[in-house]
Amino acid sequence: MNKAFKNLDEVTIRFAGDSGDGMQLTGMQFTSTTALLGNDLSTLPDFPAEIRAPAGTLFGVSGFQIHFGSTEINTPGDACDVLVAMNPAALKVNLRSLRDGGIIIANSDGFNEKNLKLAGYESNPLEDGSLSRYQLHAVAITKLTHNALDDLGLSNKLVERSKNFFALGMMYWMFTRPLEPTIKWIQDKFKKNPELVEANTRVLKAGYAFGETTEIFAVRYEVKPAPLAPGRYRSVTGNEAIAWGLIAASVKSGLDIFLGSYPITPASDILHELAKHKNFRVKTFQAEDEIAGITSAIGASYGGAIGATTTSGPGMALKAEAMGLAVMLELPLIICDVQRGGPSTGLPTKTEQADLLQALYGRNSEAPIPVIAASTPADCFLTAFEAVRIAIKYMTPVIILSDGYLANGAEPWMIPSVSSLPDIAPKFRTDPKGFQPYMRDERTLARPWAIPGTPGLEHRIGGLEKEHITGNVSYDPENHEFMVRMRQAKVDRIADDIPPALVEGDQKGDLLVVGWGGTYGAIRTAVEDKRREGKSVSHLQLKYINPFQKNVGEILYNFKCVLVPELNLGQLARVLRAKYLVPAVTLSKVQGLPFKAIEIENKIDEILGSTR
Amino acid sequence: MNLVEDILKDAPATPPVKYTAKDFQSDQDVRWCPGCGDYSILAQVQRVMPDLNIPKHRIVFVSGIGCSSRFPYYMESYGFHSIHGRAPAIASGLKIARPDLMVWVATGDGDGLSIGGNHLIHVCRRNVDLKILLFNNEIYGLTKGQYSPTSEVGKVTKSTPYGSIDHPFNPLLVALGAEASFVARTLDRDPKHLQTIIRRAADHKGTAFIEIYQNCNVFNDGAFFKYTEKETKDDNVVFIEHGKPMVFGKERDKGVRLEGFTPTVVSLKDGKYSASDLIVHNEKDTMLSFILARMSSIPDLPRPVGVVYAVERPLYDAEVSKQIQQAIQKQGEGNLEKLLNHGETWAIK
Numbered sequence: 034m035n036k037a038f039k040n041l042d043e044v045t046i047r048f049a050g051d052s053g054d055g056m057q058l059t060g061m062q063f064t065s066t067t068a069l070l071g072n073d074l075s076t077l078p079d080f081p082a083e084i085r086a087p088a089g090t091l092f093g094v095s096g097f098q099i100h101f102g103s104t105e106i107n108t109p110g111d112a113c114d115v116l117v118a119m120n121p122a123a124l125k126v127n128l129r130s131l132r133d134g135g136i137i138i139a140n141s142d143g144f145n146e147k148n149l150k151l152a153g154y155e156s157n158p159l160e161d162g163s164l165s166r167y168q169l170h171a172v173a174i175t176k177l178t179h180n181a182l183d184d185l186g187l188s189n190k191l192v193e194r195s196k197n198f199f200a201l202g203m204m205y206w207m208f209t210r211p212l213e214p215t216i217k218w219i220q221d222k223f224k225k226n227p228e229l230v231e232a233n234t235r236v237l238k239a240g241y242a243f244g245e246t247t248e249i250f251a252v253r254y255e256v257k258p259a260p261l262a263p264g265r266y267r268s269v270t271g272n273e274a275i276a277w278g279l280i281a282a283s284v285k286s287g288l289d290i291f292l293g294s295y296p297i298t299p300a301s302d303i304l305h306e307l308a309k310h311k312n313f314r315v316k317t318f319q320a321e322d323e324i325a326g327i328t329s330a331i332g333a334s335y336g337g338a339i340g341a342t343t344t345s346g347p348g349m350a351l352k353a354e355a356m357g358l359a360v361m362l363e364l365p366l367i368i369c370d371v372q373r374g375g376p377s378t379g380l381p382t383k384t385e386q387a388d389l390l391q392a393l394y395g396r397n398s399e400a401p402i403p404v405i406a407a408s409t410p411a412d413c414f415l416t417a418f419e420a421v422r423i424a425i426k427y428m429t430p431v432i433i434l435s436d437g438y439l440a441n442g443a444e445p446w447m448i449p450s451v452s453s454l455p456d457i458a459p460k461f462r463t464d465p466k467g468f469q470p471y472m473r474d475e476r477t478l479a480r481p482w483a484i485p486g487t488p489g490l491e492h493r494i495g496g497l498e499k500e501h502i503t504g505n506v507s508y509d510p511e512n513h514e515f516m517v518r519m520r521q522a523k524v525d526r527i528a529d530d531i532p533p534a535l536v537e538g539d540q541k542g543d544l545l546v547v548g549w550g551g552t553y554g555a556i557r558t559a560v561e562d563k564r565r566e567g568k569s570v571s572h573l574q575l576k577y578i579n580p581f582q583k584n585v586g587e588i589l590y591n592f593k594c595v596l597v598p599e600l601n602l603g604q605l606a607r608v609l610r611a612k613y614l615v616p617a618v619t620l621s622k623v624q625g626l627p628f629k630a631i632e633i634e635n636k637i638d639e640i641l642g643s644t645r
Numbered sequence: 646m647n648l649v650e651d652i653l654k655d656a657p658a659t660p661p662v663k664y665t666a667k668d669f670q671s672d673q674d675v676r677w678c679p680g681c682g683d684y685s686i687l688a689q690v691q692r693v694m695p696d697l698n699i700p701k702h703r704i705v706f707v708s709g710i711g712c713s714s715r716f717p718y719y720m721e722s723y724g725f726h727s728i729h730g731r732a733p734a735i736a737s738g739l740k741i742a743r744p745d746l747m748v749w750v751a752t753g754d755g756d757g758l759s760i761g762g763n764h765l766i767h768v769c770r771r772n773v774d775l776k777i778l779l780f781n782n783e784i785y786g787l788t789k790g791q792y793s794p795t796s797e798v799g800k801v802t803k804s805t806p807y808g809s810i811d812h813p814f815n816p817l818l819v820a821l822g823a824e825a826s827f828v829a830r831t832l833d834r835d836p837k838h839l840q841t842i843i844r845r846a847a848d849h850k851g852t853a854f855i856e857i858y859q860n861c862n863v864f865n866d867g868a869f870f871k872y873t874e875k876e877t878k879d880d881n882v883v884f885i886e887h888g889k890p891m892v893f894g895k896e897r898d899k900g901v902r903l904e905g906f907t908p909t910v911v912s913l914k915d916g917k918y919s920a921s922d923l924i925v926h927n928e929k930d931t932m933l934s935f936i937l938a939r940m941s942s943i944p945d946l947p948r949p950v951g952v953v954y955a956v957e958r959p960l961y962d963a964e965v966s967k968q969i970q971q972a973i974q975k976q977g978e979g980n981l982e983k984l985l986n987h988g989e990t991w992a993i994k
């Protein structure tokens with residue numbers, strides 16, 4: 034059959050089904066293939082906290098959204114153009130993310146009485162006309178999968194498990210993508226089980242062929258490659274990028290990584306990734322709890338390794354006392370908080386940015402720690418690398434803030450050449466002559482890193498207040514104040530050693546939208562849209578939150594209004610107001626979901642409308 | 646070779662001179678109360694150190710918080726006074742990162758068995774090569790006298806004016822239950838024995854756990870006098886030695902015999918029993934170790950003092966290094982370029 038081709042600049046697709054339906058895998062395969070075609074893209078996995086939630090339930094729905102295009106793509110997409118729903122619950126949960134007139138591809142076999150009831154539908158939405166606002170395609174995916182595998186004699190269960198490949202095959206057809214990368218992946222993944230290779234490949238091809246032959250799809254779409262800068266690319270998630278950034282810092286510094294960590298969503302994948310790379314001499318230690326995670330890392334740093342610990346909010350809370358110890362000891366240490374919804378256990382698999390104040394201040398007494406935030410999945414790489422550079426140069430713990438959205442989201446990443454990464458040059462003290470544990474480098478105010486095993490440098494350190502220079506225990510009032518100020522001054526000095534903040538857009542104007550961390554893509558998209566409309570709006574995304582870059586104040590004062598969108602109740606805004614006395618306006622969202630660009634655009638309109 | 650190995654490659658592996666105990670005394674003023682049992686423990690450790698033939702720069706003492714945890718300040722070696730309860734975890738990280746170091750942990754009954762109990766048991770189970778000195782004074786010394794997880798039921802302290810109703814831990818059983826590979830008990834007021842046990846722990850490969858009965862003469866004076874003082878010690882302590890029958894008593898006229906699984910005291914005087922009827926201590930016998938450790942909770946039995954249990958099993962830190970060596974052998978030294986380019990990549994022209 035001859036079908037019409039239509040060109041699109043960008044598309045957002047959401048795959049949704051039961052958590053057992055393999056939607057994450059389907060989405061990831063679509064992502065890899067799409068990346069290979071040279072599209073720019075951004076993804077948002079959205080899965081339940083339950084590992085195998087009861088089938089058919091609303092809370093058991095697992096989704097994966099991909100936004101790709103022939104233009105620059107910065108977010109996983111505000112609204113979907115296509116929703117693939119494997120059952121009624123998936124339809125119900127995700128319908129609100131589908132734009133009017135969008136395409137629904139539903140597995141009609143999943144819409145049986147039991148599932149409809151579980152999803153709370155009184156009648157079958159595929160048949161009752163309630164979806165008339167959309168282009169509805171009901172496809173008997175389960176039955177067609179069975180047909181494709183008829184002669185293989187597989188169990189029902191195995192057949193059902195491969196139905197996601199049928200859906201994937203249809204999508205490949207609809208968006209004109211090749212099957213080969215996924216077939217190769219299947220061959221590799223199931224190489225021990227030829228039966229599954231055969232089954233999944235067949236089903237994938239059957240899905241594609243169905244698109245080709247069925248009458249129900251009249252058009253297929255093409256999305257041309259995006260004008261990405263020339264180079265070699267790969268897809269990377271935030272968690273992978275953190276792990277590789279740490280490894281890169283290890284290679285560039287000549288020090289081993291020691292990761293002390295206790296599993297917690299959404300940070301565990303950093304531990305998993307680092308545990309794979311023992312040939313980089315990475316030592317991973319799955320500790321008995323978060324406290325042992327950080328304290329073992331402190332022990333390792335004391336011994337001359339790059340001690341690191343990875344966690345999420347609840348774990349951060351447990352590590353607070355030990356962070357203070359690291360501040361007192363003035364040892365390098367990397368603390369990575371992959372934020373999730375809170376408080377308490379909160380929303381383990383959902384994203385949030387509400388640990389900012391915890392990272393800045395969540396310790397007893399005056400315990401300043403540099404805080405830097407990653408803005409995109411790929412940016413996690415350089416953020417981790419930069420954290421190690423600062424930690425070693427200034428002999429200080431450094432907190433990296435990531436979040437669930439960055440951790441699991443993926444984007445194309447131009448692979449940096451190893452030689453382009455700066456060297457990190459740790460200076461271990463070896464000369465016993467004139468050695469004092471708390472003497473300081475004049476420029477950085479860092480104390481010497483004197484590791485056990487070095488002859489003649491035997492000394493004692495600890496959490497009790499130190500006497501300036503000697504490091505002996507001291508209860509002297511003046512000395513205490515001096516040391517409190519010294520530790521603060523050391524962290525403040527880092528501002529001299531980081532690049533200035535860069536504004537995207539004009540340097541002066543009506544409105545500056547200030548973001549930090551994972552909101553980068555949504556803010557960038559929103560600000561660019563509004564600038565195209567001629568609005569006087571610019572964008573500043575802060576990576577360095579403690580200390581701020583030196584020109585931040587100056588930038589803020591160049592705008593009439595400052596808007597701070599955050600996935601919390603206004604934490605950065607509070608800090609900016611306190612430090613720069615600017616009347617920053619907050620745009621909050623705390624739903625466990627990232628911002629949509631449109632939400633920010635609406636707020637921009639609201640503000641600029643009223644200032645005009 | 647990493648940078649650490651590189652800068653330390655010329656550091657001597659043996660002491661440059663023959664050390665004496667004095668070489669292990671730091672320049673810090675010792676701040677324990679006069680008469681505190683901690684002094685003796687410090688002195689015996691300083692006495693044993695020279696015999697180990699390990700240079701000072703390779704020795705690290707890590708501690709938590711408490712009177713006992715001040716220990717590292719007074720040792721002329723590397724020292725790390727940390728936060729309450731966390732010494733075993735800090736020491737684990739250090740030892741895993743730096744297996745070339747000899748790492749000791751000084752902790753108290755509160756530090757090690759209350760706030761840090763979790764770390765203590767996990768270190769034992771993993772068998773990280775650490776030497777743990779648990780100063781048991783059955784009280785919180787530094788915070789001025791609250792009951793501790795080893796205080797006896799009924800103990801009247803500032804926080805238990807009507808007597809403690811907590812059932813206490815038996816530190817030996819905690820360590821054995823956590824499968825420590827070396828478990829011993831010794832006494833602050835028996836310098837010779839203390840030295841022997843410290844030496845045994847130092848020579849042991851794996852987590853070595855020593856419970857030291859330590860007198861806090863300010864807040865819990867005499868808690869262990871029954872077991873440490875001349876008049877009462879012989880009749881209340883049985884010094885256990887590998888391969889020897891469990892004889893005790895001033896006249897060496899009593900012994901411990903097993904009836905079923907129950908240890909009982911028998912007289913060797915009336916001719917009914919002789920040494921050959923008694924338990925012959927076997928440090929490698931897991932079942933026996935539990936029976937001996939249990940004896941402390943049975944009122945009429947003497948307290949076993951000595952090495953209760955000592956076996957060898959794989960060292961955690963060594964296994965970590967082994968996995969790394971194996972990975973390097975199999976995959977070659979890590980190559981960053983290769984790592985960043987592995988799997989699916991594509992070129993944009």
Ligand SMILES: Cc1ncc(C[n+]2csc(CCOP(=O)(O)OP(=O)(O)O)c2C)c(N)n1
Nearest residue numbers: 710711712713729753754755756785786787
């Ligand atoms: C997190 C924390 N909680 C409580 C304290 C207070 N504290 C200091 S030492 C101690 C108990 C020490 O008892 P033990 O370990 O038996 O040591 P000892 O002083 O008896 O040698 C307590 C509760 C602290 N320093 N840190």
Ligand code: SF4
Nearest residue numbers: 678681712786861862
């Ligand atoms: S309070 Fe007790 S344990 Fe602490 S130093 Fe004084 S006597 Fe020793």
Ligand SMILES: [Mg+2]
Nearest residue numbers: 753754784785
């Ligand atoms: Mg105590």
